[in-house]
Amino acid sequence: MAVMTMASGYRGSRFALALPVSLLLVCILAILHLGIGARTIGPQTVIQALFHFDAKNFDHRIIVSLRLLRLTAALLVGAALGIAGVLLQALIRNPLGEPHILGLNAGAAFAVVVCTALGITSTSQSLIAAGGAAALFSLVIALSSAGRGGLTPLKVMLCGVALSAMVSSLTAAILILDEQTLLAMRTWLMGDLAGLRWERVLHALIPLVVGLVLAVSIAPSMNILALGDNMARGLGVNLLRIRLIAMMAIALLCGVAVSIAGPLGFIGLLVPNIIRRLVTDDIRLMLPLAALLGAGILLLADMIARLLLAPQELATGIMTALVGAPVFVFIASRFLK
């Protein structure tokens, strides 16, 4: 008992440090993010615009009416992906778990593309995306759980890749057959925060909140799940229910992220691994940190994507992949003997 309290106390102190630091970092990044654009605006002006808004100041208007949207979207998407990543890796007990790799993004993107091609623009695009994500992900998990070894990292990965590839080809087929949809979606398909509208973000809020609530509610049980199926069952955890709720939460969060910014990869991979390495692996503590860290990383990636080849703006998803893929390779070579 004493040992456990000591351990959690130690972790707790790291967390107590990490939380405010991450908060501060996100704030700084947010201010810098608002400053970027066709017209660079200094941090001083940004802060002024946020707290002492002057309708007659041109810079202030740009920040509030244009850039604030992109910032909000980035924060929400980053947080959602970060939390989804934590849940996912806990669910499959595998540090290589990631919404993109395991088919969630491909399923969500496919659902969205099909709807756009069919002309269905609905307010619940997030839900459609979430549905697609959930469907494909369930398939991946179901297939890779079969067999004697159960859910091994290799099987999950391979199923995820195969199903993602298949569904992506379907998506590509639709886009080839329909040039208009391609035009509208090519950047979005890479995962990007450009060309947003407030409606999309607002419509995603409710599913996002639901997902967050679900995530927080199962966090303690997820901690116990990490001890192994038998242990968890012995401690009174209803495995099936927890897993279903977790999958719902993950699907909702990914659906939200995909419906706003398209299929963005690797944030869900980086965030849990970083937190686990540096701070804690207690899921209850990881969740808020994941939200902040995910938001921060996405902001950073978005800024780099826009500045790297200025004035040409790169899709943010490309940036996350360029960093995330090597990290994946690194983890894979360490984790899999």
Next chain:
Amino acid sequence: MSRAMRNAGLRALRVGRISRIIRPKTIIYSLGLILIILAVLVFGILQGSLPVPASDIGRALFYPQTLAAEQHYVVWDVRLPRLLMALLCGGMLGLAGAAMQSITRNGLADPGLIGVKEGCSIVILTLILVFPTIGLVWRPLAGVVGGTLVALLVVLLARDFSRPRFVLIGIGVSWFFAAGIGIFMTTADVRNVQTALVWMSGSLQAATWPLLLVALIWLLPAAILLFITARSSDIALLGNHTATGLGVHLPYLALLRFIAPVFLTAASVSCVGSLGFVGLMAPHMARFWLRGGQMALLWGSALLGALLVLVADTVGRLTFAPLQIPAGIVIALVGGPFFLLLLWRRRDRL
């Protein structure tokens, strides 16, 4: 000839100074496959936006001058190169997959999975951007260089290609380079992007006789290499120690049998873009239908790969006419479930 040999389905073939051990059933099945390929080929020549009557097939192939100008053009300048290209590229990918699976002793290995396609595409896209007027001949060369470098990177990172993590690391590397391709896709002109998307999805539309020749030039040396090392490869399958004991020089063999598939895949992608997981499927189908060692596997994979791509291209060309769906997408749609079936069957072993 002993009863044991006969029961195992083998026969000896001795002609002059050449002696071989053969499996008659395999030979018969292969001939059957060739017939099926020819049948689909003829079908493809006759069908399309400008149908050619079946009775004219003889004239179309052997006395083309006697055809109407339109028909001549369609058959000889459009369809035949395209169909032959499908066969050639399918064969190349089949061979590549069979060779790579045998040397890595991993049934899920395919040069296409480990980033060769992406490496190839990146170099070629860069080439097109920087030297837009460069001749067609240089594309496969650039592509092969790109593909080989990426493959070597994966080997370097994974250090050991007979372990399952080799495939995973390859997948990670392919994502990295796919992001690079994404840079092109989101920053270039939309029309270029759509052309590139179509090419990368595996399109045989651009097949011409010169391109066919280029592909053939890349195919022949690599294929010959693979066939010559087929027997040693059979021995290598028995384990490193046994193979060394039987006099096989493993490091050389591994290098050759790894590089050749990479070359073949990169050459195929350079010519017609990505054709999905042909290299993954063809060897498994071959093993299912044909029995025998590496030789049978190579032939079988080549023939089945060729058939697969031919059928996929024909389906993509004719089903939604006049809209053309690239062969690569058709194959991915078939290949996806196939891959999953494969995973399902190996679920206890992974």
Next chain:
Amino acid sequence: MPQHVENIANSTAIELKQLSAGYRHTTVVENVSLTIPHGKMTVLVGANGCGKSTLLSTIARMLKPLGGSVLLDGKAIHQQPTKAVSRQLGILPQSPLVPEGLTVFELVSRGRFPWQNFLQQWSDEDELAVEQALQLTGTTEFAHLSVDSLSGGQRQRCWIAMALAQQTPIILLDEPTTFLDLRYQVEILELLHSLTRHHNRTVIVVLHDLNFAINYGDMLVFLKQGQVQGIVHDGKNCTPELIKTVFDVEVQMSINPLTGKPFFLPFPATIGQNRWPL
């Protein structure tokens, strides 16, 4: 300190000269000098980790020697081209891989690889050798079945058939009888024995079981921590003290009435002296 032992027998096939072997930074076998007798069965014995498999692998040229050399007919084996060596030396490693669906006949015919070339892939000699190998190992009846459908003992016999088809004067086997039923252990050792007696082959084998080794081995090499502790010819001079040194166990020696060779039972020599308090 090198331990060189002169052999009284006729012609030597393999000679180890001050051989040190191991892996990149670890020396497992140190400074062994030995002459392997021609036409006889040499057995390497010792506790786990003593280096017997490493020694066998180095003799078989799988591993490069860290010092000294292995001479095959007077020439260093590691400098000879590998295909030439494979006509002299056949190997059965500890856990060979079987590709799926391979039939016994095909597996055994793989053993002919060193004698084949691109043109001649199945000569009359090849066919004859495979037939003979199948007969010798009693595997002709299931030659058309796939190897992975056979039992452990049958599978092992198939691998030995492959090594026999290779028709090499020298055969090396690494623990060919481990994990096999008693009956198959005896079968295989009898087969190996008759290979030396009736077919003039030289056999070098690593065995786990001491008594089998003494019974069948013409020359026993006892290894401990990479060094030769003793060499026993035809079961002579094999003492309990030697066994104690090599295996760290008290044994009682008796004489096998059928063969006249010793066998050892791991009992304390002084019965009645209870070591364990009851």
